[in-house]
Amino acid sequence: MSKMVEVYGHVQGIRKLGRIGFIVLRTFDSIEQVTVKKENVSEETWRLFKEELGLEYFIRVRGEYVESSIAKLGREILAKEIEVIAPSKPLPIDLSDKVEAEFPTRIRYRYLDIRRPKVKAILKVRSTLLRAAREFFYKMGFVELNFPIIIATATEGGANLFPVKYFDRQAYLAQSAQLYKQSAIPVFGKVFTIGPSFRAEKSRTRKHLTEFWQIDVEKALTTPDELMEIQFKLVKYIHEQILEHNERELEILKVKLEVPEYYHKLSYDEALEVIRRKGFDIKWGEDFGSDEERALCTSFDQPVFVTEFPEQVVAFYYKVKEDDPRLAHRIDMYGPGEYGVEWSSGGLREHDPEKLRRRMIAKGLNPENFGWYLDMFNYGFPPHGGFGMGVERLLQSILKLDKIHETVLYPRTPDILEP
Ligand code: AMO
Numbered sequence: 001m002s003k004m005v006e007v008y009g010h011v012q013g014i015r016k017l018g019r020i021g022f023i024v025l026r027t028f029d030s031i032e033q034v035t036v037k038k039e040n041v042s043e044e045t046w047r048l049f050k051e052e053l054g055l056e057y058f059i060r061v062r063g064e065y066v067e068s069s070i071a072k073l074g075r076e077i078l079a080k081e082i083e084v085i086a087p088s089k090p091l092p093i094d095l096s097d098k099v100e101a102e103f104p105t106r107i108r109y110r111y112l113d114i115r116r117p118k119v120k121a122i123l124k125v126r127s128t129l130l131r132a133a134r135e136f137f138y139k140m141g142f143v144e145l146n147f148p149i150i151i152a153t154a155t156e157g158g159a160n161l162f163p164v165k166y167f168d169r170q171a172y173l174a175q176s177a178q179l180y181k182q183s184a185i186p187v188f189g190k191v192f193t194i195g196p197s198f199r200a201e202k203s204r205t206r207k208h209l210t211e212f213w214q215i216d217v218e219k220a221l222t223t224p225d226e227l228m229e230i231q232f233k234l235v236k237y238i239h240e241q242i243l244e245h246n247e248r249e250l251e252i253l254k255v256k257l258e259v260p261e262y263y264h265k266l267s268y269d270e271a272l273e274v275i276r277r278k279g280f281d282i283k284w285g286e287d288f289g290s291d292e293e294r295a296l297c298t299s300f301d302q303p304v305f306v307t308e309f310p311e312q313v314v315a316f317y318y319k320v321k322e323d324d325p326r327l328a329h330r331i332d333m334y335g336p337g338e339y340g341v342e343w344s345s346g347g348l349r350e351h352d353p354e355k356l357r358r359r360m361i362a363k364g365l366n367p368e369n370f371g372w373y374l375d376m377f378n379y380g381f382p383p384h385g386g387f388g389m390g391v392e393r394l395l396q397s398i399l400k401l402d403k404i405h406e407t408v409l410y411p412r413t414p415d416i417l418e419p
Helices: 043-052 103-108 117-139 178-183 224-245 247-252 268-277 290-297 353-362 367-376 391-398
Strands: 003-016 020-026 031-037 058-067 075-086 163-166 169-173 190-198 211-220 264-267 304-310 327-334 342-348 384-390
Touching: 003 031, 003 075, 020 043, 020 058, 031 043, 031 058, 043 075, 117 190, 117 224, 117 247, 117 391, 178 190, 178 211, 178 367, 178 384, 211 224, 211 391, 224 247, 224 304, 224 327, 224 342, 224 384, 224 391, 264 268, 268 290, 268 304, 290 304, 290 327, 327 384, 342 391, 353 367, 384 391
Parallel strands: 031 075, 264 304
Antiparallel strands: 003 020, 003 058, 020 031, 058 075, 163 169, 190 211, 211 384, 304 327, 327 342, 342 384
């Protein structure tokens, strides 16, 4: 095997011995081993290699591929010529994955941190997750839509809105696509979007971001069972696609991915029992906090759906159960195990404008702020339901990451606004 090649990449590692040396070259899609021998290169290339070249220099290497039993790819490049395209300052953080800098330092230099193989691997898996979700819904005949980000009202309750000055009016960043995805139901029947949500929550936890992405889905004439089935199949397909396309990334991240085989379905009351058995004193009518959620997730090794939440903990747009008005048709999905978190929330929606108006008032919201939303239900609005799945939380569970921040290129939290 001998073939002349020209490769561009960053110097990820460099080792200089007497008349020979090695470069680990990180190209955009692989890691190449480059061997530089004094007798094979010009004086200028040898000088450059010995005296100038440093970590993260972006270089062009011309040489030939030769077989190698020690290189990972089974080949190495025997350099003939090296050219520096762009030099690099000495690095403020280690990028080798060997010594990980403290988290705040990594974030400060996130534009360099993302060059680390581990971070790159996470972001590549994220890309597969998004493509798989999109593919899944296209195959099922859903229409992909885009909803406004600058909006006039709260969609998930008023507490955690980011205000935006909109000329002489007050606007907000969307907490979700909720009201808008519902508005498209009479037209398309099956819609989805993959887009950002913004929440001004001062939660400094391993699973909260102020800007996160949702796979937001809405379907006419659906049932709780169908919504669970769709979500389970979606998550399964995402796992399968990651297994198929990200073997190398999973190896870098040392993750053994297991495709979900089936799911558990518990009522809220049954979930309370599981949580109480783990020693938590949660009262009927309370939503699950982080500790309760953890107790639930670690009780299972397959995804779990919890259905029929108490009416007082669900948002105004959920449908109350007709035969038991203490309960509403909300369904949450949880990932299993140590890294399990709430993957999604969803359920059936109320489409009777008068009932909706009353629920808004009961929940302390002013129906006047929801004029167009309430009005749209007066024009032949089909019954419907849907869900919003958190992209970062799902990825965090899949890749068994301690911090959700690792799943985004540039995380946003109460403390992080730059870069
Ligand atoms: P909810 O507010 O439960 O529901 O959000 C849906 C999913 O989004 C993820 N998520 C978050 N991820 C990171 N940081 C956060 N601060 C954060 N908050 C939520 C979670 C959660 O399950 N409109 C409804 C969905 C629907 O009913 O269709 C909604 O927004 O994974």
